[in-house]
Amino acid sequence: MMSATDAYEAKAKNILKSELKRRGITYAQLAEKLAAFGATENERNLANKISRGSFTAAFFMMCMDAIGANNVNLEA
Template structure:
């Protein structure tokens, strides 16, 4: 999925982000857990497993 595609899906989900902002956030590694979950939901992720 491209940053442009993710930005479109986030906008559909009510999260106003453009692809440039997404690139910056990811390259800096500076985003909240809430934003991470919003991205997961936007791409259709139904579950997340964290291993110890």
């Protein structure tokens, strides 16, 4: 049975993955960019975290800042 937040977690995951793909940024490159923000994520951890979709809003915002996404389409 799906929880009340499952659909939103999937949406957040899809938005983040879409923004990475749009910019041609790999998980390894994202890990490097996040390091500048003090995050200690490696490529494998990022792949797992993003595929689960159950990351925090703060993590999502940090990723958006790291990749230079100033506007996000919530229709993804």
